[in-house]
Amino acid sequence: MRDCIFLLADLGMVAAFKGFFSRQGFHYALGTAPFNVNPQSDIICDRAGNDPGIYTRAHELLRGYQSSHRNAVIVLDNAWEGSPGVEKIRADISANMERIGWEKRRFVVIVIDPELEAWIWQDNPHVAKAFGFEKSPSLKKWLCQQALWPANAPKPPDPKRAFEKTLKVSKAKIPSVVFQKICSEISFKHCADDAFGLLKSTLQQWFPDE
Structure with a gap:
């Protein structure tokens, strides 16, 4: 079996x-x-x-x-x-x-x-890489500037909204591709x-x- x-x-x-x-x-x-x-x-x-x-x-x-x-x-x-x-x-x-x-x-x-x-949000360069996020500063700091990720929080309080917002400004456009890349890399x-x-x-x- x-x-x-x-x-x-x-x-x-x-x-x-x-x-x-x-x-x-x-x-x-x-x-x-x-x-x-x-x-x-x-x-x-x-x-x-x-x-x-x-x-x-x-x-x-x-x-x-x-x-x-x-x-x-x-x-x-x-x-x-x-x-x-x-x-x-x-x-x-x-x-x-x-x-x-x-x-x-x-x-x-x-x-x-x-x-x-x-499950997939963490302050990890593999996350930004999976999105193809190339803005400066880091992804977490950028989301903090967008009022989507408080500086002292382990992950965004509205994880889906943060995901969709990041997807709009990143190279990756297919959510499933991002999910697969992140989960193959992060701890x-x-x-x-x-x-x-x-x-x-x-x-x-x-x-x-x-």
Whole structure:
């Protein structure tokens, strides 16, 4: 059996996860034992490419993977019209997964609050490089001047707005390309996001570094 299937809500997430799992020794960044992820076959996306689709259909999309993959990771954003909130999303998807036969210990539902952009912001030259940002001063200082990143904050309070603003003035114009480049380069060692913490701790339970 394969180690893990990742079901993601949109192409931006797919690019980010492919970028991360394509790097050599990715397990060191997660604090796990080595495990296998084929970025082409173990990372899949809802055909409609949206969060509501994952919320309502994740269990159906993963039904056929129960016999081929030991574990499943489901990832979606919390910020979408009609979202019932992080806890409700997790509870409903989990109930549907268990109803079709997935054991609770074999899957995890990751709800990023508010959205994926929260994971990729840090004061790191790799971030500016991924955007193709060439303005002076640094990207963080420029966003500070735009009132989008307070000087004493670890990341922008509105990560998506900061992402979109930076994209407009940078060479890179395709969000998925930026996500993939950033996640193939930056360290997530000090990422304090709750959703990322849940993902990391779950993978550590599934693949303990003994």
